[in-house]
Every structure is written in C-alpha cells, then in structure tokens.
Amino acid sequence: MNPRLTGTTVGLALGITIAASLASATGAYLYSLRHSDTLIDTARRDALAQSELIRSALEHAMLEDDHALIAGMLTTFGHEPSVLNVVLLDRAGKVQATARPLAADDSLRPGSPTCQACHQYPAAQRTTSRVIDVAGTRILRTVLPIRNRAECRECHDPRHAINGVLISDIDTSPIHAAAARDLQWMVAVTALITLLLVAAIGLLVRLIVLRRLQRFETAARQIAQGDLTRRVSESGSDTIAWLAREFNVMADSVSSLVGQVQNERERLEVIINSIEDGIVVLDRQRRVVAANNAFLARTGASRNELLGCSCHRDGSAPCSVSDCPAVACLDASSTQTRICERKRADGTVAWEEVQASPVSRLPDGNVHVVEVWRDISERRAAEARMAESHKLASLGLLASGFSHELNTPLGTVLACVEGIGRETADDTATPDWAYVRETALTAREQVLRCRGITQQFLRMSRGAPSTPQLVDVQDAVATAMRLVAPTARERGVRLAQRGTTTLRLRVKADESELQHALINLMLNAVQASPPDGVVDVEIQSGPAVRVAITDAGGGIAQEHLAHIFEPFFSMRPGGTGLGLFMSINAVRRWGGDITVRSGLGAGSTFSITLPVVDDTAAAIPA
Template identity: 30%
Template sequence: MWIYKKIRRSISLKLVLVITALSLVSLSIFSGMAYVAAYQVLLSAKENEGKAIATTLAFAIESILSNHDVLEQETYDLLRRMIKNVAKERGVYNVTVLDRGGQQLMQSHPFEPALPVTDRRLITVLEQGRLLVDTEVSSRRMAFFIPLRGGSYYNYKLEKDISALLYFYLDLTDVFNTLKTTTLMRTFIVSVHVLIIALALFALLYRLVLRPTQVLVRQAERLGAGDLSARSGMSCADAEGDEIQRLAYTFDQMAHQIEQGYIKLKQTAEELRASEERLSRIVETIADGITILDRNGRHIFANAAAERILGLPRSTITRRTYNDPAWEVTTPEGNPLSEEDRVFVRVLRTGKPVFGMEQILRRPDGTQILLSRNAAPLCDATGAMVGVVVSLTDVTERRKLEEERLKTQKLESIGVLAGGIAHDFNNILTAILVNISLAKMYTDPEGELFRRLAEAEKASLRARSLTQQLLTFSRGGVPIKKLTSISELIKDSTHFALRGSNVRCEFSISDDLWPVEVDEGQMSQVLHNLILNAQQAMPEGGTIRIRAENKIVDAVEKPGSPLQTGPYVQVSIADEGVGIPEEHLPKIFDPYFTTKQTGSGLGLATTYSILKKHGGYIGVGSKVGVGTTFYIYLPVSQKRISAKAEPARVDSEIHPCARRGRVLVMDDEEGIREATGEMLRYMGYEVGYARDGAEAIDLYKKARELGQPFNVVIMDLTIPGGMGGKDAIKRLMELDPEIKAIVSSGYSSDPVLAMYEQYGFSEAMAKPYKVEDLKQVLEKLIG
C-alpha cells in the first residue's frame, strides 16, 4: 500500500514506470519479431536442407528399386547402410520406407514406432503424389514425406506410379539452439539500446519536466505553508518560453500577487484592528451608554458608560432582554411602558432610527434618572437587520440645567420689568421718605400726627424692601460684596427674623469657617427669607436647626447642581414643619409660585437669584410631615478678614444747626431735589441744585471761581436725555482731583454702586434712602 501511495504522489516514479513499461513492451515486441523472423529463416533453411536430403534419398532409392525386381538382401543392406549414413551425417533419423500398402520395407531406427497407415500425412502424400513437409515443433523435428515412383518392385510395373513412400525426420534441436542463442544476443543488444534510450529519455524528461515540476511543487508547498517569498527562479522575463517556463512565470506572478495581496490585506487588517481599537476605546470612553441587542431583543453588548448609567455590571445587562421585568422603566410622566414606547420594538418594526425617546429608570440603588434613548438598526453586509444598537444618555443633569435656565429666563423677564420701573419707583419713595422725615422733624413726637407719619415711614420702608427684591431680578445686577464672617450674619439675621415668635433655633456653626465675600444686605435677605419660610412651616412652634461648615465639592460629590468644584461654606437650615410635596419641589424657586394664601411668591425666587449672582447655589430636600432642609453653598474667598476697628458712633438724631458747608444736589426729579435740599438746609448745609451733569459741572466751576466751592456733590447716576453722574464725575475730577462726590441711583444693583471708588466717587447711596443715612455719609465726608 505504501508503494502505491508513493507512486501516486510522485510523477517521477510514474514516468519511470511508464518508460520502463514502454521499454519492456517495445523490447518484447522487437524480440518476438526477431524470434519469429529468425525462426522462419532457420526453419526455411532446414526445410530446404531436408528437401535436398529427401530428393537425394528418393532418387537413390528409386534407382535401386527400379533396377531390381526383387529386393535382395545385399541390396537391402546397401540401402540400409546408405540411410544410416545419411542419418548419421546429416541429422536425419528414423528414415523409413513403406510400400503402398503401408508395409515397412526398411527403417534406420528399428526401435522407433512406425507411422500407422491411417496417418493423415501418408494418405495426403499418396493422394497428391508430391513431397510433404510437416514441422513438429513440440518434438523439435521436421518430418518429410516423399512418394517413390518407378521400378517393378512387387510387380508394380507402371511408369511413374507410386511404388513406395519415404519419410524421415530432420532433427531441429540445433535450429532451436541457434534460434535461442541468436535471440538472446539480439535481445541483449536491443535491451542495451532500449535502456540507453530510456535513460536518455528519462534524463531529458527529468531536466525539461520533472526537475522544474519538482521545483514548482516545492515552491508551491512553501507558498502554501505561508512563505510568500517563494519563487520558482525559472520563469522567463516576458512569459514567451516553453510551457514549463510559462507555468513558472504564471506561478511567480501568482505568488507576487498573493504576496502583494497579503501585504495589502495585512495593512488593511492592521488598519481595521487599529480602527476597531479606536472604536472600542471611543465606545468605552464616551459618556453615552451603548448597548446592542440581537433580533430576539437580548442584550449582547454593553460599554462601560452603560454599566455606569444603568447601575449594573455587563454580565447582568447581557443576560436581560429589552422587556425584562427587572427593568424599572416608566415614561417621563411615570406611566408603565407600552410596546410602542420601547425603542427596540419601534426600530424592529419600522427599520428606521429612533431619536430622543425619554424614559425614567430606577436603578438598583434606588436612584431615578432621566434617560434619552437613541436607536438604529444594525445591518450585515447584505443589508439585512441583525440587531439594534441603542445609545443611552443620562439627561438628568441636562434637564436640571434646562430647568435652571428656564428659571433664569423667568427671573430675567421679571428683571426687565423690575429694571424698567425701579428707578422711578425708588425716586418716588425717596421723595416720600425724605418728606416724611422732614414732617416728623416739625411734629411733636408725642402727638398723633407723629405716630401717623411713623406708620407711613414704615410702609415706605416695606415698599423699599419690596423694590429691593424686585431689583434682585434686574439683569446685570452685581452685589456690593465685602469680606464677611458669615457666622455673625447668620446669627444676627436669625435672631431678627424670629424675634417674638414661638420658634426656637439651634446653631451648629464651625469655629473655623472660611471667609466669604457677600453683599451683607442681600445675604441677610436670603437668610431672612429662609428663616421666615421655616417659621411659617411650623405654626404651632418648633425648632429650626442651622448648621454651617466648610465643604469641598468635587466632581463625584456635586449635589446635582451647576456648582464648580472647589471649597465652599455650606449653610443648612432645617425645620420640623409640614414639608413640601414632591410635585412642588421643582417649582419653589419660580417667581410668583406660592402655596400660601398670603405672600408674593418672590421670597425663594429672590433667594435663588441672589445666590446665583454670588456664584453660589441653593438646594432643597423635603419630606411631607417630617420637614424641609435648604442647603446654601457660598464660594470661599482667598482674602483674610482683618481685625475690625470699632466703628465711630454717629448721632442719628437730626437737629437744626449752623451752617456746616456747601452741598450741590444733581437730580432730574424736582421733588427729590427740593426734598433733599430742604433736609440739607435743616441740617445746616448751604444747597445748590442742578438738573443734569452739564449744569452741575457749570455750577461747580463757577463756585470754585467765586471762591465758594462745594464741599460735596450728590449726583444721580442716570439722567434721562442728559449727562448722568458716571460721565459728569470724570469732568469734575479734571476740574478738581480732590472732589468729594456721592453717587445715588434708583438702580440699586448698578455695578457703579458696588464699585463706586473705581469710578471716582467717595461714597454711594441707593435710593430710596433715609435722612439718617444721608446725615451719616455727609458727616463722614465733611465732619
């Protein structure tokens, strides 16, 4: 079997066998033909020899028989000796003479059996009367049968009648020996020639066919084993050679194409691998979750963001189907999902992408997030859908920011209104408050009129507080910040707000609170609003717990707010009141939203706006029947609080006095100019009036030229249709670099009031102001 397999796998052995077989067949045919030809030649020669012997014997015997009527013993002996001599010398044996009746007359070898009379050959010779030659190959002899004519032996007197028969055998052993020797010699010679031809043919075939074929086989095996550098080395340059060379050329071209294709494939595979790695890194690092579902709705892939967003490991995600009951998913309204609400079903049914489908997911840790899902069909190379790819975006923070932006837009819309009326409203309040103060000066403090004026003043001050709240919403308002110890502000504001109530307060304030920069008035308003809310939530009394501590807000700990990471002072105000229903929590900072029968709905909106302008944040947590906690975050200042100097005592009582200096009042409102001037004259100042900045500059210049300069200039910041205080102070400082000017404006949130010194003013007063405020500022500047 192994020989068969070896022959089957080797064309060389096959060619050797074919050439050998052809050589043997050719040799056999040639040897056979040579044998037959030699056999015929030798046999013909032997036959001719036998015929010659037969003719000679026949003639001799016929002569003897024709001369003797009776065959005498002497004649018989002579004839027998002659026959024996012929047989002995010429290779003839068993010479026998028969009469016509088949009777044996003589025989050279008496022990050889005589032929029977019925022998076919004897009968043929008697009938035809001519020589008959019969070759007995098996006996290696040739038999000759000759009719004998003439003579009178046994009274057969007729001339030419057959009187007897002669037959003898001619030994063919020498013929066959000669034939064998000749054949062997010729076969050997022919075999040598055939072998030489076969070897030459094999050598030629080996050189022209086998060896190139073996080279091609070896190189093909190398190529098949992955060695793409395999080449035959036999190809011609232009593919115009013989078949083997063209085959080698084709093989080399094929190997070159395979090598180039492999290089390109390797490059493509490397690029694909790099692309897959990039895609994998992108998929694993993007903030959006990516999941892939097969056509049966089972998750087969989830990236790291999907783990984070869904709050589950990948192994759990990939065991679930899209409609697994373990998913706690609802619509944004809180309703259970229908099949049409599922992105997988929509994509599977329509074959089209789905964008922005929002759902609420409750994660295993109990937290709820708002998900935005996008989905698209996943198709194979034929375009058949094999699955669905889904992107998950946690839009909880984005929705909160949108809500924050919506609140800001609402606040800005109010700010447009507030900014539009604040100036005129504060101017009116200024005139009212100044005139009330003047009226009180001329009234008996114990009288009914004084009491009525005091009530009117309180109402005006409450109106001023409401105006300040409205101005908080004014677009572009900047708090007048100062470095402050927030702990003192917390305690003062709390005690003031809870004065006379049945609610007590517990403080837990760290001794090492970081300093903050705030507008004390606005921050006091924030604390006042929150304390009042807590007090009103406990009509039967209770305890408010206020806690203040340092807090580092990092990326992980951000409380779902737009806060930047960094250090903050956190103030929490917790009550034991009725709590806020969950559906109301997102709206409590909206302007005009309130659940109270009385109230403007501006308290928390004002608080929100103030904290936002301070770079801080306010959050809330509440549970119905348990209570509410507000969290305030204020950014820490890098400045340090210096030791406070004891403030100089200022007499708040206003009495008529002698002349103390000259004051120039610039205001476009005649009522404010008149009321302020009357108050200043009552305090002992000489007063000048100007309607706008240009008139104020002219008066100030003339007063200096007359040697009666103004000690202080009170300037309204905004003059409709004229030069305001901001532009006028620049011109006045050119005239008098040492000028003392007070800026005043109904826009109490104007940045000039917050940074008045940078604009050249000495002091700032927000309208409406009281007489006491004006007196303190003037005494500070003039003394």
C-alpha cells in the first residue's frame, strides 16, 4: 500500500512533533535553570570557602599587625582569574585595604544600591553571598564579618562584636557562558532525540494504526462504487479490530438496504412504465428528474438525453400552453391542470390534459413537481360528437317542423308552376309566352330544389338514408352555376368554368345533395369575392372526379381552417354555419370528401372529390 499524504497523517505528524518539541523545550528550559542555579551554588560555596581562607589569613596578619602582609595577601587573592576584587572595610564602612583600586562609582556604603541588595532585608534574612549587578556586570558578592575575638580586643573596643567586613566579588560571566554552552548542547541533543522520537512514533502509528485504517477507506470507496460484497479484515482483538467488525456489520446492513431500495425502485419503475399516461418529475428549475416510457415515447428522446435537461430544451417547450402548469404549481403549491394541443409525428393533432401536482418538501429542502400527461383526443372528439348530436337533435326537431310546414305551400307553388308550363307548351312562338315558359321552368327547378332541401332536412331529422343514384357531374355543375348566376351578377362577380373534358363523369350520389353542396360552395365563393372578381370552377378527371371552386377573396386564417366544417361556425355576419357542415357530411356519405386550401390575401379553393363509377364512363362528345 503506497503511503499517501492525507490530512490525518499531516495532522498526526504535526501534533506529535509539536508535543515532543514542547516537552523537550520545557525540559531543556527547566534543566538550564537548574543547571545555572547549580553552577551559581557551586561558585557560591567556592567563594565562601575562599573568603573564609582569606579571612583566616587576614586575622593572623592583623594579630601580627603586619599591614604590608595584609595588603600583599589581598593583592594575591584579588588577582585570581575569577576574582574581580577583594576589599577590607572597617566597622564604619571605610575601605582599609583593597586588591584593586575601586572605581569612582563603586560605593560600598550601606546606603548604596549594591549594598541595599542585602541591607533591604532584615539581618536574620541576609545571606553571606548574593548575585548583584554592578556597572552592568553580574557578580557574586560574598560578605564575611571579621569578628572581635578576645585576642583582638587589645586593639579594638571590646564592646563591638565586629571589627570589620571582608567583601569578595567574583565574576559570574564564565558561569553563565558555561551554562549557555551546556544549554546549546542540550537543545541540539534534545532536538535530535525529538526527531528520532517523532520518526519512531510516526512509523509505529503508520504500521499499527494508519495502514489498518486505510483498509477502511479502501473498503468504503469500493462499497460506494457498487461493490457491496467488500469487507474489512477483522483479525486482532484491539480497538481497530472491533471497529472493523462494527464496520462490516454496518456494510451488511447498508447492502441489505440498498438491495431493498433497488428492488422497490425496479417495482416502481415497472409500475410507472406500465401506465399509458406520460409521467415526468421536474425539479424547481424544471429539469427532468425521472420519466416513464410513455413520456419518453411522447418526446421521442432517450432517457439519458432527457434526464437532467430542462423541459424547455433547445428553446422549445413540449406543450403549447402559455401558462406553464409546472411554474403555476410551484408558485401556488397546489395541483394545476392545463389543456394543450400537440402535433403527432404523422401530422395529426392530439389533445392532452396536463396535471401538475407538487411533491411534499423533501428532507434536503427541494420541491419537485409531478406532471401527468393524458391523451384526451378521443374524449374530446366524443364530447364534440355529443355536442354535435345535441345540436343536430335540436336542428332535426326544427327541420322536421319547418319541412312539414314548408312542403304544403311548395306543393301548391309547384302545381301552379307546372300548370303554367303546360298551358304555355303550345304557345312558344310568341316571345312573351316563350319567356313565360322559361321563367316557369326556372321557377319549377327552384321549387324542386327547395323541396329537395326540405326532404333532406326531413331525412336528417329522421335518420333516414338518401337513395343513391348515378349523377352526371358536368350536368350538376352546370345546373348549380345557372342557379347561382343571378346572385353573382347582382354582386358583380363573374363565374368561369375551366377544365372541360370529352368524358361524361358520373358518380354515385344523391343528385339533390350534390347540387346543394356545389351551390353552397359557389355561393360562398361569390360572397367572398370582391366586385369584378372571378370565381373559377374547374372539373378534373381521373380515378376520382374533382370539382375545384376558387374565389378571389381575402382567404381564411389558419386558426379558422380547423373549424371551418364544424356546425354553427361561420365567419360571415348573419351566417348559420350549417352550409359547409351539411355539404361535407353529404359528400362523405358517398365516399368523397371536401378539402380547402387557403391563405390570407391569396383567396380560397374548396374541392369536392368523389370516386368515378368506371362502368358508366363513355367516350361521348361533351
């Protein structure tokens, strides 16, 4: 296992180093103080012994009353290497003899600072020697009294106990220098010992603790990466071995819980994916957290592409509603429902209901939204059919009564018109009678047309199917154009037929219904065209006959094209919205259809397409 410089290793090494250094430094400091005191005590004992020797020699010389001997002895003792000076004072503090001349500021009177170092204490607390500062130099001063013994009383007053004082000053600089040298050596040796101790402790900690703890780290990392069978060796009976056993117990529990969570997650995914409605979970930033297969199929993206992406990826939203249900749900913290329109891959339109519900605030403080997308196209179509049925039921009741009431006067008018036609059948030589006959025939056609319309309303109201018959398309178009021509002339619009053919195109349909559809489309084109406009009527042959009626109007907006054939929808003031609805239903009953192509400012083209009856087509002159 390769060593790694981790925070624990660095902290442990620094802690051991600092602790060992502090302990060593404290020990060295205390030892240096003790060693310095020991050297001073040794010097004090030596100085005291030397002063006793000098005092004994001086007392002997004083008894001999040999002043030269006294001065010589002081000079001899004062020139020792460590002795700064030896001074003899009488009992009044006056200098009687000295080894070296005294400096001008070296006062030995009791009131001087150097003397107060001892005289500031009571006599019982004074010592024979003390370290004092004299002219910036630390010296060891030893003071010994010269007592007034019996043999001295011949010359000195016997009432006095002390005849004088012997002062010996010793330089302590060599002592402090030696102590400093010893301290340096001790610091160096202590530092070396500290480094060796730290290295030894670090090696022991690494071998006994860190290397074993790294096994925990390796095992935890591998468990986090998915290896749930990874465990730590439990050999030993120390604390780390106990920790390894507890770690393995925890790993077993975690592995069991992870297995349970995975099983529950798989069950939940199976349940969610079995739902036909699209389900997606969004976070507060509307990023996809989870989605089922139905939602993925709806978006056409894979799970990896969708997860983590915003629902407005690539700048386009998956729904067409301007009021986003997820945003409204997050703002209101309540369930929101919206209806949106979506185009399928095959171009058809699907209607979907979006229900966004907030998820309770999670432990990490985040809020999620669950959106359920349900295709309601069939339901919407069923609702539309139901509404249409209700409208048609009402219309059927009105049409039944209206047609019944209208048929009686129409029958009377038809009888009168036919009578006029019969009466004028033999008087066609006169132009006036010819005009009357032509007018009567036109009136008869219109009455028959009205009667056919009322019959159609009656059939619609009763649900009775119309009778199929072979209808000549060219004749039906010509009849419709002739009936619409008066209205076109009144509005200043011209009807023009294009696309003549030598074939008689016949279809299987109800003639009145087909004429009614053609008339409705032509009237709409005439009403949409401006004055001096042209309405083109084109017949195209093929497997299916196509009659295209093109106007020169302003066109139809795209949002209205999807509703143009719905009942009661009209863009013309006063329109009922039933003409196109009845026309397309009639055409579709015979296997055809009505389509529209339009654009704003480009006019509109309505086309009726019906299958041609092949066995009735013949090459005859048009």
